[in-house]
Amino acid sequence: MTSPANEPTPPEGVPDQLATDLPQLTPDELRNTIIYAQELLQFHDETASPIEPGPNEDIIRATERDGYTEVVKRTTCIEGCDDCPHGPYLYHVKEESRPEGGTKVRWMFLGEVYPDEE
Known part of the structure; x- marks a missing residue:
């Protein structure tokens, strides 16, 4: 292990408690923490929703499902x-890859949602 004088300084924005706890971890615990942090970053990027209400629309509910x-x-x-207002209406929304690159959000209309289904 390194001496406290050679210990790296945490970057700005790292919570104080985390900056205090990380130096106490073993190398194996640090590696596992890095893996977990990378998985969390991927999770946040994957769940960033491309769903935005259009003009005069109110999103009542958005539920992440497997693939849509x-x-x-x-x-x-x-x-x-x-x-x-009209609706509520049910849609399945997917972000699809485009052949020319990038992605496009595709809304598939499934029908009206009745009060006992909400």
Whole structure:
């Protein structure tokens, strides 16, 4: 182990408790901590939702499923109408790879959600 004088300084933004605890870990514990931190980073990147409500839309619920996100939303007409708001409607939303590169969010309309299904 290194001496306290040679110990690295934690970068700005590392929580104080974490900066205190990490130097106490063994090399094996540090390696496992790095693996866990990398998995957490991937988890956060994978669950970043591409789902944004459009104009006059309210997302009631968004539930992550295996391979897609289940979204229930309502819409309101821009000029208004006697039947507003419309829905709620159920969609499956997937982020798909494009042949030319990048991704596109695809909304698949499944139908109306009735009150006992919400």
